[in-house]
Amino acid sequence: MPTKRTPLIGMSLKMYFTPARTQRYLSAFVPIARSANAIGITTFLIPDFLSVAASCAALVTTEEQRYATGVGAQDCFWEDSGAYTGEISPAHLWELGVGYVEIGHAERRRIFRESGDDVAKKAAAAAKRGLIPVVCIGEIEPDESQIDFAVQYCVQQIDEAVRCVPLDSQVVFAYEPVWAIGQHNPAPTEYINAVCAGLRLHLDSLGREKSARIIYGGSAGPGLFTELDIDAVDGMFIGRFGHEPTNFEIMVQEIATKKFG
Numbered sequence: 001m002p003t004k005r006t007p008l009i010g011m012s013l014k015m016y017f018t019p020a021r022t023q024r025y026l027s028a029f030v031p032i033a034r035s036a037n038a039i040g041i042t043t044f045l046i047p048d049f050l051s052v053a054a055s056c057a058a059l060v061t062t063e064e065q066r067y068a069t070g071v072g073a074q075d076c077f078w079e080d081s082g083a084y085t086g087e088i089s090p091a092h093l094w095e096l097g098v099g100y101v102e103i104g105h106a107e108r109r110r111i112f113r114e115s116g117d118d119v120a121k122k123a124a125a126a127a128k129r130g131l132i133p134v135v136c137i138g139e140i141e142p143d144e145s146q147i148d149f150a151v152q153y154c155v156q157q158i159d160e161a162v163r164c165v166p167l168d169s170q171v172v173f174a175y176e177p178v179w180a181i182g183q184h185n186p187a188p189t190e191y192i193n194a195v196c197a198g199l200r201l202h203l204d205s206l207g208r209e210k211s212a213r214i215i216y217g218g219s220a221g222p223g224l225f226t227e228l229d230i231d232a233v234d235g236m237f238i239g240r241f242g243h244e245p246t247n248f249e250i251m252v253q254e255i256a257t258k259k260f261g
């Protein structure tokens with residue numbers, strides 16, 4: 001386990017890009033990820049499942065790159081093998097070179113009815129395989145005056161999700177207020193900082209001060225990270241505003257201007 005928390009920036013392509021477009025995106029993304037890694041910033045790219053193998057071939061050529069310039073999956077099942085038609089095995093992802101698995105994104109919880117229990121089983125199965133779970137958490141309703149409510153809501157999601165994940169296993173929590181996903185602007189920076197500070201306190205009190213990182217997602221784009229408090233927020237989780245690779249590069253540079261412990 002690292003002795004300090006490494007800043008990180010991840011990007012999910014959701015179901016936006018065809019495999020051919022992902023391949024083109026990779027040719028711009030790979031050098032950006034390598035340069036970020038050279039200055040101590042971890043990156044991960046989460047393409048659609050059909051592009052996971054090609055993304056690993058481009059980004060993960062050594063064991064160290066599995067996490068440093070990693071590739072993620074958008075979901076996984078909680079069993080490694082068997083008669084589970086249509087599901088994706090954590091063991092198979094590991095074999096391809098995958099380092100991260102996104103679990104419990106708001107869209108999966110809402111559209112595919114994933115429960116907190118499903119999230120917990122998937123997080124435990126991913127961690128057991130050595131994959132870093134990227135557990136998505138976030139309150140549903142917009143009420144920026146209710147910081148305590150948002151913290152409590154997310155704390156419950158955290159406690160449920162990692163109840164079977166060992167304290168020394170790395171976990172990334174993507175704090176994505178559901179009301180801020182798919183919008184023109186992210187949540188207000190003071191609000192993000194206050195909620196993440198509450199979550200940080202909770203994770204530290206659990207004994208996850210080194211192993212758990214918090215990244216913010218939800219219409220995150222250039223200009224946001226410079227306003228965020230790095231004692232609480234370790235990085236960002238990007239959606240649409242990273243579809244232009246130069247935007248992703250700008251966000252890496254913004255993270256690089258901060259002085260992480």
Ligand SMILES: O=C(CO)COP(=O)(O)O
Pocket residue numbers: 012105176180181182183217218219220237238239240241
């Ligand atoms: O859900 C997100 C990342 O997983 C955020 O997506 P957008 O940045 O496109 O709102």
